Amino acid sequence: xxxxRFVLKATLKSPLHLGEGREGSATDAPxxxxxxxxxxLPGTSLAGVLRTIDEEIxxxxxxxxxxxxxxxxxxxxxxxxxxxxSRPSAAVTPGIVVRASRxxxxxxxxxxxxxxxADSVSLDRVLRQAAKGRKFxxxxxxxxxxxxVEVRLELDGDNLSTVGRLVSALNCLGRGExxxxxxxxxxxxxxxxxxxxxxxxxxxxxxxxxxxxxAITRGAGGWSPLDVSxxxxxxxxxxxxxxxxxxxxxxxxxxVSDSAESxxxxxxxxxxxxxxxxxxxxxxxxxxLRSAAERIARTLGGRGGACDPLGPNSCATMARLGQRAxxxxxVPRCLACRLFGxxxxxxxxxxxxxxxxxxxxxxxxxVAIDRFTGGQRHGLKFNVxxxxxxxxxxxxxxxxxxxxKDLERFRALLALTVRELGLGxxxxxxxxxKGHGVFAIVENxxxxxxxxxxxxxxxxxxxxxxxxxxxxxxxx
Numbered sequence: 001x002x003x004x005r006f007v008l009k010a011t012l013k014s015p016l017h018l019g020e021g022r023e024g025s026a027t028d029a030p031x032x033x034x035x036x037x038x039x040x041l042p043g044t045s046l047a048g049v050l051r052t053i054d055e056e057i058x059x060x061x062x063x064x065x066x067x068x069x070x071x072x073x074x075x076x077x078x079x080x081x082x083x084x085x086s087r088p089s090a091a092v093t094p095g096i097v098v099r100a101s102r103x104x105x106x107x108x109x110x111x112x113x114x115x116x117x118a119d120s121v122s123l124d125r126v127l128r129q130a131a132k133g134r135k136f137x138x139x140x141x142x143x144x145x146x147x148x149v150e151v152r153l154e155l156d157g158d159n160l161s162t163v164g165r166l167v168s169a170l171n172c173l174g175r176g177e178x179x180x181x182x183x184x185x186x187x188x189x190x191x192x193x194x195x196x197x198x199x200x201x202x203x204x205x206x207x208x209x210x211x212x213x214x215a216i217t218r219g220a221g222g223w224s225p226l227d228v229s230x231x232x233x234x235x236x237x238x239x240x241x242x243x244x245x246x247x248x249x250x251x252x253x254x255x256v257s258d259s260a261e262s263x264x265x266x267x268x269x270x271x272x273x274x275x276x277x278x279x280x281x282x283x284x285x286x287x288x289l290r291s292a293a294e295r296i297a298r299t300l301g302g303r304g305g306a307c308d309p310l311g312p313n314s315c316a317t318m319a320r321l322g323q324r325a326x327x328x329x330x331v332p333r334c335l336a337c338r339l340f341g342x343x344x345x346x347x348x349x350x351x352x353x354x355x356x357x358x359x360x361x362x363x364x365x366x367v368a369i370d371r372f373t374g375g376q377r378h379g380l381k382f383n384v385x386x387x388x389x390x391x392x393x394x395x396x397x398x399x400x401x402x403x404x405k406d407l408e409r410f411r412a413l414l415a416l417t418v419r420e421l422g423l424g425x426x427x428x429x430x431x432x433x434k435g436h437g438v439f440a441i442v443e444n445x446x447x448x449x450x451x452x453x454x455x456x457x458x459x460x461x462x463x464x465x466x467x468x469x470x471x472x473x474x475x476x
Contacts, residue, residue: 001156004163005223007198008149008170013190014282014352015116015140018045018181027117029138039112039141041180043105046149046173049180050105051083053169056400057234082162103166104152112145117260118272122310123287131310140188147191149173163199164231170197177239179350185341187282187352199226240398240407242414242448244441245356245391246421252438253362253386255430256284267363268382269430275361278387282351284428285394289351290340292426293417297335301466306336309343316342335466339410349410350397359387386436409465412458415449422446 017031018041024030034040054060060077075085084101122134153166172178174193181189200223248254256279258272265275273279297305307314315337333345341347368380396418398410420426422441429437449455 001154002201002203004153004155004166004199004201004226006149006151006153006166006170008151008174008191008193009195009198010147010149010174010191010193012110012141012143012145012147013176013192013354014143014179014187015118016041016110016145016181016189017118017138017140017183018042019138024139027139028136031115031139031141034107034109039110039115041108041110041147043107045180046108046151047083047101047103047105049173049178050103050151050166050169051079053172053178054079054082054165057165057168082165102154104154106150106152108147108149110141110145110147112141114142116140116142118281119259120283123291124310134310138183146194160231163226164228164233167197167199167228167231168233168235171233176352183283185282185347185350186286187350190352197228199228200224201226239350239400240411240448242396242398242411242418242446243394244418244422244446245393245443246439247391247442248359248387248389249424249438249440250388251435253364253388253431253436254278254280254359254390254428254439255384255386255436256281256428257430265385267385269384271385271387273355275385275387276358277355278359278390279355280353280390280392280428282353285353286340286349286351288426288428289414289417289421290336292420293339293413294336296413296416296420297466300463301335305334305466307334309337314342316344319344335409335413335462338406339413348399348406350399352395352397354393356391356393359390362386362388384431386431391442408458409462411449412455412462415446415455415459418446 017029019029020032022030031039032042058078060075060079081099082101083103084099116139117137118140119135119137121136122131124131149170151166151170153163155162171193173180173191174197176190176192179187179189180191183189202223254271255269256272257269261270261272261274262268264270271278272281294306299305309316311317315333319333319342333342337345339347339349341349362385364384364386366382366384368377369375370377396414398407417426418441421439422444424438424440427437428439431437450458
């Protein structure tokens, strides 16, 4: 038997959150920690991500679904043979060997001296303000923190094709293509490898007790480096990516308020990350895009184009009522919920944002007006520090597991939504009523939407599905 060890050293490209499943005294969702108080990324979370990547590499997703949900039996696919059967107590098809996982993923302690408290809120789609009772916060590990991922693999013989699959999956993590932890749809949990993946191996000999003890010793000669360039590493199917750069317009500023930064700067409201290096959370952009996409879908298809995700007849509520009789994937959902997800079903869309360059600090003084006297309302004066010339590079990743028909509809809806963002009709952050948060697409370029003819065909197909007619996709 041969044991392989994989070591990935990386830093966090974006903040990471992995809650411990209960409310804390300082935040609604504290981070998971060890008994010694160290922030930890559990091996179980990493193992689940690696398994998902391997299913995409081997193309075994549909086969696993067939055996687990239709036949109620253990699956014979390559992924289940490597990572273990997810239903080992189910009926076993003759000829299938049910075994535990041959991959061991160790907990990764994250080297960080501080954490951040991020505020979040759900928006009321009608009033365009914070929904009542939907304010919450969470504890995040800041970007730039380092961690080491260690994985072990036990194989009978030199099955190097299996080693290549694991190398491909870990490289995907190191490139930030597949996030880890929670809130990944909003851009959290992306890693960036700091060194090439380290792969080594050792053989367990059975000739004598001395040979066995020498093989498992961690000293010199225990592990032998493996040259991965000689392996046949399968290519991981890439997500469909739509990318563009946005910059706040000259007549506008940008602000996503952060309470800790307000205390540090002395302003009543100050931008998250500081005025010179403001942050645009993926959840903020995602929420703005969703509101615009729902409005477009309702315009094209009436009230059936998009549900109210916080209303009593939302797709999530209908899924909860019907999931006992119908598999969740077969519950009818509106286009917006199919793209952005809801409380019952995940989203195929990942929003990733990287700040470009630095911004300028712009102070503002505000005061509330007394509607009867027309003068200043006593005690309601406040000041704000915002950012000008804020620039962000945005990537919208559509996961490859989306159906081809849905993928075309998603691209079409995102094209119309991004167009409105570039025209300044979709605002981001605080103070939209005061003219803040208006952005433009730099150089008016959006990558990843296909040719103009394809885009027109997708938009027309979207309109046909929603029962409307449009002439063209519009310029992007």
